[in-house]
Amino acid sequence: FCLFLGVLFYSVGRPLANHPCIYKTAASCCHLAQLIKLLTCQPNQQASAPSIPLCCLCPMSTTVQEPPHVLAVDDSLVDRVVISRLLRSSKYRVTTVDSGKKALEVLSLGHESVQLIITDYCMPEMTGYDLLKRVKESAELRGIPVVIMSSENSPARIRRCLDEGAEEFLIKPVRPSDVSRLCNRAIAAMPMR
């Protein structure tokens, strides 16, 4: 019985502990609802044991699957650390690179796995705009949504990026709520590839 408790704890408790906190409460409510259902229905109506939902209200998935993969491009080390943590706390897989050139290398190795590119605008050699253009000009990559970040609030720059196909333009410093909102929207709007 103790072994059973231990197995239950690790199989149910740990995944739940890793879920975003607002969904943990929802998942608990699902558990309680399942228990009430079990207690109140007749034995002959009980077809099978109710499945224990990992997270029935989580918008990402009710089954265990790979979280979306985001490629973050920024020449600033501090910004890479912050954006990486920000995305990971929203349960995305993140790859960070410090230049547009390295971003294209990562994409050439495995573009199918990347579901969103979030890039700084001002970078030496290849700007975020240049990277955006290269992505949208490529038949293989153009389906990947691109979000641009910049500390300069320039309407001309914003217009140019959006016209080139950027999903959104964020002003730095970015807020966690902005990034997770945009990522969710951009990934949800992505056509099936």
Next chain:
Amino acid sequence: MDYSNLRRQAASLKKGLFDQGHLDEQFRQVEDLQDEASPNFVEEVVVVFFKDSGRLISNLEQALEKYPRDFNRWDAYMQQLKGSCSSIGASRMKNECMSFRDNCGQRSVEGCMGSLQKLKREHAILRQKLESYFQVTLEAPPCQSWCHDRWIISINLLTDVCMFTMQLLRQVGPAGAATRPAM
């Protein structure tokens, strides 16, 4: 160890940093990213920031010497530094970065030099204050709200045990009684 006293001290140090304008709201955004999965995230980011900003300031000083009156180049270096300051919420440093860039726009070497000296001073002050703050927080770990997570997990565990027991009883109950050997 009187943790409550140390926590009060840490809170006071942090409040001072905000009240004196060294830090702004963005620092709180960074703090919000710290959780049980990354319990030292803020300190890690701050360490990265001071290493990176030290390097950028050093690069800029070399550029000031090597490329006299190359305001575009100087501005490009300072733009990078301003971005880092902005991302971490280092408000006073960010203001000095903006002042430097304004002086670049006005093509004033003296103005740029003056701004750079002020920036270095703010850099040193912020570093010293944050080091003091982290020293105190290390000695007095924050009250962790682990109760909520453990409570949630306990509920789930209890309901799972109850569900299993209910299933077992319903299957074993009447059938078990029928198969029990007669005494």
